[in-house]
Amino acid sequence: MEKRKLPVLPVAAPPEGSRPHAPLGEGCFLGEEELPKAPALKEALATIKNWFRAQSLWVMAYGTGCGAIELRPLTTARFDMERFGMAMRPTPRQSNVLIVSGYLATKSLKRVIRAYEQMPSPKWIVGLGSCTINGGMYWDSYNTINRLDLYLPVDVYIAGCMPRPEALIEGFKYLMERVKKGEANGWHHYLENLDWYKANQKKLITDWNLPDYNW
Amino acid sequence: MKTIIDDIRARFSVEWEHEQRADLAQIGVAPGTVVPLLTWMKLHTPFVQLNHLSVVDWLEDGEFQLTYLLTDPHGHRSLMVCTRIPREEATMESVHELWPQAVTYEQEINEMFGIHFPGSPRQGVPFILEGWDDLPPMRRDFDTVAYMHAHHPSRPGREHVDPRVYVGKVFGERGYLHDDD
Amino acid sequence: MPLLPKILWSLVGVLGALAYGLAIGGIIRKVMARIQGRIGPPVWQPYLDLGKNLSLRTATHHGVMSFIAPIFRAGGGIGLYLLIPVVVGVPALENFSFSGDLLMAMYFMFFGSLGMALGAAEAGHPHSPIGISRGLSQMTAYELPFALAVVALVAQTGSFSIHEIVAAQQGGWLHWNLIQNPLAAVAAFLAFLGMNMYAPFNIVGAPQEIPVGPPTEFNSQFLSLLMVGRATFAVAKMVLYMDLFLGGATSLPEAFVKTFLIYFWSVFVGAVFPRFRTEQAIRFFLGWPTVAGVAGVLLVMLNR
């Protein structure tokens, strides 16, 4: 079997002017443009919406990696995340938060991308554990990605291997904070730079057989 | 343990044997002997259980070692049957008709080492990997770090200074038996 | 009461029912959390969920029918509610009760599920039709004891009017149908377990099997509409049960207490049992509840 020479994947910077963690500005195509014309009212409405969104984060029940084991104590009695208004939803259609619980095998990445795109906007990704930041334990594995943010926009990282449930709670509180302030706009970044994300995804997933966006 | 190896020796040619522990013996046989030996063992000895089937890549020797671990579930002892097959165009007889679970082992080995088991179902069906187009990854000549660098970029900005080299440079470590270039 | 104020009062009533339905959902979540040893969400959490779902952006398109389904669902809940008098004697809270309202109510109870069936089927996810078929099968099963119980009451009272059934139960708790016709009550309250879809009869949503059944593909505003439907539908059912078996209510507080107890009955059972398989659930309703229903009817027949 001949070993195929593979080109080194260059890490392109996201396109100019994109701000992954900035508040949404005027005129962004997926902002609140359908709302009333008056800016003050528009802003007030956005604030109210963000307030609601932050109070009721529904998490997609998808244990993508080993970090999922700490999600169980979080959902059950000892750490009870429901007291923060968070609940597990078994379907991506009704979820707002996707927890990537650690490393992602390329096979999983494909499913995660699909699940993520099916979630209704605005949606957020929490990268759980070292593996999502820079590969973690499995940095030299041929089958796990090293940086999640090349493929999906990450709103909050929680460092740890694995992070304790308390750290997860802190992470979610931080996410709520950012959602309330309207700063967690990874979903928007994803849509604005879809080409870049798609190119990265397709470079890795050679047998790409998904539609370009799974509405 | 000795008796069973003597029994095997009486019927098959055994290349080597080694008693690792009181409950674990290892024998080496030729590839052609494996399936008759395992069949005989399953039918006529208490070693009826195939615990696992594993491959060791002896890249330097150009050989794969296949290890069948048989267990006597009632006598509480195990026998490791090892055989070596050439790495090139590696093919091995399947044992899936003796043990149904061998299908999974053979499917995985086929995927991860590229050893073909003619007749075994699910050969060539991806088990663990998806869309894989490189060498079978568990082979020793597959370099996972190179693959990682090519496919999974790391977060930039890391700079490591190796103390050994750094100290040498800073303090002017030099050699005099060889010219620098 | 003139029509216009009646409509306005009814609207207020619907909103009230929605608010109450959501609140009771929150309380039940809290109670469920406590039995599980948790603190649980704030009681107002369902309001936040509803608000959140309204603030989301819809990103799916499965066809017109699937858009209409939540409307059917909400319509079924609201419609049922509007037919049932909440507090007898207070015209503002008597809604559009009329002489044959019980028949109409029995029909409306199906309405939402049927609408859901149409829409969910078009959503395309295999979990939806499986959930729908499970839901309809179970519904058919629990309708039997429930219908028998209603028949018994109708025969006993001699009227299809909820108003009259309530009126017949006035004069102390001993006059309630719960006491007057215990067999029918047993049939109806066992059927209520299935109706309210708590364990062991939560086979429609069954997250470990077909997550989450019919609403799998519905999100954001559609989901909020479904939530509205579910909340009002629950209130309507409770009010109906209260009217039929607990002698209705003469004041709002009384209505709250009685409806809560009715709702709590299903939670009381649901909190501690695993879920039935579909055919086990159906067998259950066709077993003792149906026998009790038949016996209830017979009891009335013999008493005449």
Add this chain to the structure above:
Amino acid sequence: MSLKNTLAPFSAWMQAFSKPFTVPDEPGVRPGAPRYRGWHINDRETCIGCGTCAEICQNVAIDMVPVDEPTKGDSGLRPKVDYGRCCWCALCVDVCPSGSLAMSNEYVWVDHDGDAFRYTPGVDEKPWDGAELGWRKDEGFDIVDHERVPMGHLDPEERIHTWAEVVVGYTEEEARREAARCVECGLCVAACPAHMHIPDYIAAIRDGDDVRALNVIYDNNSMPEMCGKVCTRRCESVCSIGVNGDPLAIRWLKRYVTERFDDLKSVLDVDVERVGEGRKIAVIGGGPSGITVAYYLAIRGFEVTIHEALPQLGGATFFGIPKYRFPMPSLEKQIKLLEDAGVKIVTNHRVEGDELRRMLEENDAVFIGTGLMKPYRLGAEGEDLPGVVYALDLLRDKNIGREVEVGERVVVVGGGNVAIDAARVSRRLGAEVTIAYRRRIVDMPADDEEIEDAEAEGVEIIPQAIPLRVERTDDGRLDFVWGPAEMVPSDRGRPRPKLIEGVEHHMVVDRVIVAIGQSADHSWMPPDIAEKVADAKGWITVDHNGMTGHRGIFAGGDLVNDTADAISAIADGLRAVEGIQRFLGILPEREETEPEIPVITVR
């Protein structure tokens, strides 16, 4: 569906009336366990920058980054942890040779920026700095080997009756085992005056490749066998394993390798251009620095002649070091290597008068490595009495084979290696020996091992003893009079001895051996040259090329450095090897720029 089975589950409702299990949502309610593995903390001062943490990290999570100025014993690098890689296994903490790295019991760190999760513990300020609790190194668990493979010694009782080598030397198995203790941090390279490639040859020994090890050793040390036996081993004093344990036996390992080969020339793989063809170099003084210059220049084609006053090359290593430490065959092997390299050796020839001037004319450069030959005087009354001798004379006479006699009882004044040598030699000559030293035993400049060995051999050491005078007794012996001293703080750092007035001790001895140091003797040089080479006090200063104030005259060894050890002399020799080539225009002049820091960026 029995009634019991229907009702029993309802008992679960009892839980609804008890306190929930949920941990309250308040900060600090559940701190990490006392040995929790949280974020790293590092003591910047204790850390020596050895990089062992980075070495053992299987996730390549630790980068060593330059933080402080590199010094001997501290690379100045500090670990920077990438929490996108860390798996909190704490192997870095358990392996940390200095014990500076630890983990706090803090565990919460969330951020929206993926690039934020890196910091240098102890340098970048973090809330958990100075955390009391967390994973710490534990005494019972070591993943580096802190115990040296013991070296065999002759029994003290036995060795005072023989001149055989005291140290037995490692067997092959012992050497491999000892070499395997190395963590290859390279701090020793900084401390070694010659900057030998220590981790490299230790790794070669560990791998069983002794030929490679020998080549690595000879790469910048032409007298390694001597070093392997008598080196002052500054390397071991900074060894990272030695911070909390026994340092690696670097010297013994070198000794092991060099002893394995008899014919060095056939083993050494010399690969240099013969750039010095046709050029002549004169080396005055056949000590370590001279030998180094001669060897490395000779393999480059230079025509080198060594002029030595004594009958044998080796300088202080020949005449100063007793043979039970450095036997003759070892030295002869080194000299043979020189001869094989084509060095001309002129022994028994003391350069005097105008000979140096003539040499300067005949040669392209002259290297002076004559060492310190003039002993310091005791400065006490009775010093010139017969029976008061200088240690160097004693050792020299013994080493070149003269008959030496010390009598029955000897006192040695001084605390350096020479003093110990003189004491141990006297012991072997059959005397009872006492060492009188001005300061405490811990202050003695001699090697600890040497002191121990001497004590084991029955040498008595009197610390804080200041010699007052020597008197002749009636029966022809000597009365050594000394006074006790107390240690008083001094402004120069280490405490200074101060004589306690009025107390006198007497000791009747046959010999008083003075070993309190030596100075240089420039009387053999023509005065005009000596003026340029040395200053008024006799000190020689050299530039970065090893060249003295006189053009074409290079110097090295004890003459120019005050460390008085062989390895520094070798380092001086190496400097002169380069310096001479630069002087002759063979090598380009060194650029005075910052050394380029080798950086591995992709990790």
Add this chain to the structure above:
Amino acid sequence: MTTTETLRRRVQLWFGPQHPGITGNMSVQAWLEGDTLTQGITHVGYLHRAFEKLMERRKFIQSFPIVCRICVPEPDTNEYLLAAALEELSGLDREVPEKALWIRTLVLEMSRLAAMLQVLGGHVGSMGLGVVPNWTYTLRDYVLDRFEELTGARVYHMYTVFGGVRRDLPEGFAERMETEVLAKIEAKLPVIDNAIFDSSVFRKRAIGVGVVPEEWADEMGISGPVVRAMGIPRDTRKDFPYLKYPELDFEVVTTTGSDIYARAWIRRQEIAQSVDLIRQILRRMPTEGPYCAKLPNMLTWTIPPGQTYVRAEASRGEMGYYVVTDGSDKMRRVHVRGPSYVHGVSLLERLIPGTNIADLSPLMVSLQTCPPEIER
């Protein structure tokens, strides 16, 4: 009925990987006829991290942090087995101190306890009862608290290494274990019994469902609670004694029925057994002495060539490590043979035909399928 018609009547359904009823990140591709599954294929690889490959390029000590990741709920079995295999091959096994053996036994039993609590909750959780999983996860968390105290980490302990363990038992550990964990578990067990084994709905769902025929046990190498639920007293702790288990007093729990109920019952009994074993261990553990043998420099350590297979009883069944060394400082090959490899693929695929769609999740839980163990 022709084949085409059969196919037309079958619905293909993917269970997972994103599915709350699946045990971990794996999936079952199933075909349905009505409510009944006619065929199922296990798909794994969503968690493939190539442990075995990575260990081939890590030094021995560096492999310890990585092996524990192979099974998330029960990492210690992996650590112990790797240590045992390498100790056997290097000859270090004779030097492991007595105390280390006791602590290792303790850690293995604690991890079994934690894992079994988790699965016991999962048994009913997969059937839609939320109360018991909440409790058992809490109880498991109490065990994790003690793990944290002992090992410094909650989930991935990285505690057992060759030569012994990494740290000593903390002061007062035994008392805290008793009051904060064992007593609480024992207090809760009767109520859990009521909610599971005395629950008519659970009995209906579990009895007679997912029956594994006894004749499969020997040839397929079925182990753990699955085989003990058939009435076969097979337990690695007894059959291939290791550590201090031969000195402990316990009987292999068996029952008959070989269905989901029987397997849940076995786990329930083994929780009690574990509690008892932990008490025995803590009572008999020596208080003095080293907890780790003197180790050589781990950065350069080499092990002579050899191969071995070691096994231990995890909560799921027999876990085995096949380790080959070649004289270098790294392993030539390590093959992890987890019980799920057989349970989760061959056995599950053989059990699926005829199973009700609602029973797939309980079935997988009762087999305790652990996907990382299959694909590693």
